[in-house]
Amino acid sequence: MAYLPRTVVRGTRMLGKTLNQSGSVRAFSLGPQLSAKKTLKPIGQNIVLVDGVRTPFLMSGTDYAKLMPHELAKVALRGILQKTGVPKEMIDYIIYGAVIQEVKTSNIAREAALCAGYSDKTPGHTVTMACISSNVAMSTAVGLINSGVYEMIVCGGVEFMSDIPIRHSRKMRNLLLKANKAKTIQQKLGLLASIRPDYFVPELPAVAEFSSGETMGHSADRLAAAFGATRKEQDEFALRSHTLAQQAQEKGYLTDVIPIQVPGSDKEITKDNGIRVSTPEQLAKLKPAFIKPHGTITAANASYLTDGASACIVTTEARAKALGLKPKAYLRNFLYVSQDPIDQLLLGPAYATPQILDKAGLTLQDVDTFEFHEAFAGQILANFKAMDSDWFAQRYMGRSGKVGAPPLNKFNLWGGSLSIGHPFAATGVRLAMHTANRLVREDGQIGLIAACAAGGQGVAMLLERHPDATPN
Numbered sequence: 475m476a477y478l479p480r481t482v483v484r485g486t487r488m489l490g491k492t493l494n495q496s497g498s499v500r501a502f503s504l505g506p507q508l509s510a511k512k513t514l515k516p517i518g519q520n521i522v523l524v525d526g527v528r529t530p531f532l533m534s535g536t537d538y539a540k541l542m543p544h545e546l547a548k549v550a551l552r553g554i555l556q557k558t559g560v561p562k563e564m565i566d567y568i569i570y571g572a573v574i575q576e577v578k579t580s581n582i583a584r585e586a587a588l589c590a591g592y593s594d595k596t597p598g599h600t601v602t603m604a605c606i607s608s609n610v611a612m613s614t615a616v617g618l619i620n621s622g623v624y625e626m627i628v629c630g631g632v633e634f635m636s637d638i639p640i641r642h643s644r645k646m647r648n649l650l651l652k653a654n655k656a657k658t659i660q661q662k663l664g665l666l667a668s669i670r671p672d673y674f675v676p677e678l679p680a681v682a683e684f685s686s687g688e689t690m691g692h693s694a695d696r697l698a699a700a701f702g703a704t705r706k707e708q709d710e711f712a713l714r715s716h717t718l719a720q721q722a723q724e725k726g727y728l729t730d731v732i733p734i735q736v737p738g739s740d741k742e743i744t745k746d747n748g749i750r751v752s753t754p755e756q757l758a759k760l761k762p763a764f765i766k767p768h769g770t771i772t773a774a775n776a777s778y779l780t781d782g783a784s785a786c787i788v789t790t791e792a793r794a795k796a797l798g799l800k801p802k803a804y805l806r807n808f809l810y811v812s813q814d815p816i817d818q819l820l821l822g823p824a825y826a827t828p829q830i831l832d833k834a835g836l837t838l839q840d841v842d843t844f845e846f847h848e849a850f851a852g853q854i855l856a857n858f859k860a861m862d863s864d865w866f867a868q869r870y871m872g873r874s875g876k877v878g879a880p881p882l883n884k885f886n887l888w889g890g891s892l893s894i895g896h897p898f899a900a901t902g903v904r905l906a907m908h909t910a911n912r913l914v915r916e917d918g919q920i921g922l923i924a925a926c927a928a929g930g931q932g933v934a935m936l937l938e939r940h941p942d943a944t945p946n
Contacts, residue, residue, distance in 0.1 A: 478866025499722070511919035512840050514806040514938050518620035519729025519790050522801035522940060523612075524560075525554040526630075526786030526907040527732045527909055531746045531895030533636035534779040541573065541781075545737075547586035547632040550785040550900075553732040555590075558787055558799060564589060565787075566624035568598030569614050571631030571899030574638050574679060582632065603839065604928035605847060606810075606904030607631045607782060608656075609935060613808045615788040625793045630785035631899030638679050646673040654834045683928060690849070690928065691764040693819040695771045700817075700853030701859045705770040706932060708851035709757040712775035712892050715848060719749045727888055729946050730907040731782075748778055748895045767868045775851035775892065782897035784904055791940075802910035802941040803921070807834050807936040815930030820853040820869075822932015823924035824860035828867075828877035830934040842918025845878040845905045847925035848890035878921075887912065901925070906937065911946075913939040 515527050529549050531540050538546060555562055562883040570583035579585040583598035603610045606664065607630035615627040639836055641647070649665055656662045682689050698708065722728055733744045752774065763776065811825040823846050831837060848854050854889035860866045867873040888894075888908055891901060902925070909921035923935040 483883050488750055500881055511726045512515050512836065514804070514920065514936060516804065517616065517807060520792075521616050521619055521805050522789060522791050522794050523803045523805055523906060523910055523937065524555065524787040524789060524794055525558050526730055526784065526803045526903050526910075527557055527754075528730050528900060528904055528907070529601035529734050529782050530731055530743050531748065531780050531782035531897060531900075531904075531921075532743070533748045533895065536636075536747060537739070537741070537743055538634070538781040539636040540738070541634070541639070541736065542579070543576045543632050543634040544582055544586040546634060546781065546783040548589040549732070549734050550630055550632070551586055551590035551592065551628065551784040553628075553717055554785040554787055556733070560787060560797065560799070562593055563594060563598070564668070564797070565628050566597050567618065567627045568592065568596060568919065569601060569611040569627060569629045570598060570808075571601050571603075571611050571902070573602055573604055573607060573633060573898040574635065575602075576634070576637075577639060586632070586660060586910070589627075591939075600928070601679060601806070603931065604898065605849065605898050605900035606902055606927045606931070606933040608923050609808070609905075609923070609925065609933045612788055612805065612902065612906065613935070616805055616808070619788065621789060626787065626789040626869065627757065627889050628785055629788055629904050630783065631901075632783035633897030633899050635779040635897070636781050640679070641677040643673055643675050643677055645670075652798050663701055675801065680750060683815055683819065685929070686819075688816070689764060690819065691771055691776060693816070694776070694850040695762070695765045695769040695854050696817070697820055697856045698798065698850070701856040703852045703855035703859065705768070708770055708775040708857055709754060709772075709856060711851040713752065715851075715889045716749055716751045716893040718887055719746070720751050721895035722888035723749060729911060730904065733769050733871050748780065749889065749893045754804075771850055771852055777849055777891040777896040780857035780895035780897045782895060782900045784900040784902075800944060801940040802907070803913065803940050805935070806938050808933065809833065810931065810933050812908075812929065819856060819928075819930050820926040821860055822930075823934070824857045824866070825871065826932045827861060827922065827924050827936035828871065828873065828934060831877065834936055836920070836936075838878045838880065841880070841920050842884065842943070843887075843916065843921040844885045844908055844914045845909045845912070845921065845923050846880070846886060847896070847897070847901055847905060848886065848892040849926055851892060853926060857939045902933075904936040905937070909937050910939070910943065911936070914943045914945050
């Protein structure tokens with residue numbers, strides 16, 4: 475299909491009519507009501523998310539600009555041990571995500587762990603699945619623990635967009651490799667004479683999908699248009715994200731953030747720096763960023779290039795209790811999806827959410843907190859409208875009817891990637907910690923995470939509040 479028909483959105487609720495719900499949180503009574511909620515069966519053992527941390531997420535090119543990725547990851551990896559009090563010798567394995575790889579530290583899990591002071595006897599490997607890389611790290615840990623190989627694993631991810639690798643052109647690379655093998659001056663001069671001006675044109679990292687050649691922003695603009703997500707709706711959603719993030723930051727809810735002092739600077743960085751509450755009038759003035767002049771995605775309603783790192787500890791409930799730890803949540807279930815990377819590139823949550831609810835025997839109403847990755851406001855709105863469409867469910871998912879859109883009074887109440895930032899491989903742990911911490915603060919039981927990723931892929935995860943969890 476070229477575009478999803480606009481009939482998909484007929485009869486769906488428009489986001490602009492429900493934004494006034496964004497600040498409200500459902501009230502719960504303590505004790506008996508929590509125990510009366512549904513509980514979820516574990517996949518294998520009772521596996522818990524002990525706790526998680528992240529560096530402040532900063533816009534690329536700001537205070538982290540002179541660092542290297544492993545130095546940022548080191549802070550998160552060291553921070554999770556300091557926060558939990560778990561001795562480094564107790565960590566059996568490390569799984570860490572990175573999307574834009576620094577060639578000097580290709581297995582950044584190992585290099586960052588060594589820099590963080592972990593034992594050189596603790597192995598680690600690096601994973602990548604675009605924006606859901608640290609989700610992959612966590613779910614891989616669940617598999618390794620359930621297999622009986624390890625008991626306690628550190629997971630996380632880092633992204634460093636302030637210094638992305640830029641290569642010579644392939645012609646120049648070939649010439650340099652040949653020059654390295656040249657033995658005589660004549661051979662070297664011959665290679666030098668073969669150089670042409672286009673050899674010096676650098677190759678920048680692709681911001682386009684390999685399979686389609688299209689930028690993600692361009693795809694998101696088409697997706698928003700196909701589902702009838704208006705510019706006004708997108709700007710309203712972006713403003714909601716920034717407003718809620720600022721409120722959460724001011725109230726001290728973002729307790730996963732740990733301070734960092736950049737070497738060579740006296741400044742201690744303690745909070746995310748991309749949160750900016752604007753006005754509808756200011757947002758309306760911005761020009762389209764991708765499809766010009768009629769596109770609806772702008773710099774304000776899209777996530778920005780971000781530097782940041784995260785880390786968490788995943789282990790068995792029995793191991794956590796033996797160490798006197800108070801876990802935040804159970805990691806109950808997860809699944810990954812993939813679909814057409816051209817016209818459905820960013821619809822991972824719409825596909826993954828009903829599948830994981832079915833898998834766990836839940837309905838949308840059983841979920842107390844929703845944390846979705848906000849790549850673009852238009853992407854979130856398109857997913858909402860797909861999830862709230864019987865036609866889409868029947869036509870593309872083989873379902874009898876829609877699953878429904880998440881209620882906004884449970885959705886991303888501390889902001890999201892649009893405001894907090896999106897270091898690709900670090901976001902999954904941020905989503906998990908917001909889910910776990912919100913369940914405690916809002917007296918909820920079950921939280922659902924969903925995210926899209928490059929290549930038309932996506933993830934959904936279910937977390938359940940642990941009875942020992944406390945606010946921090």
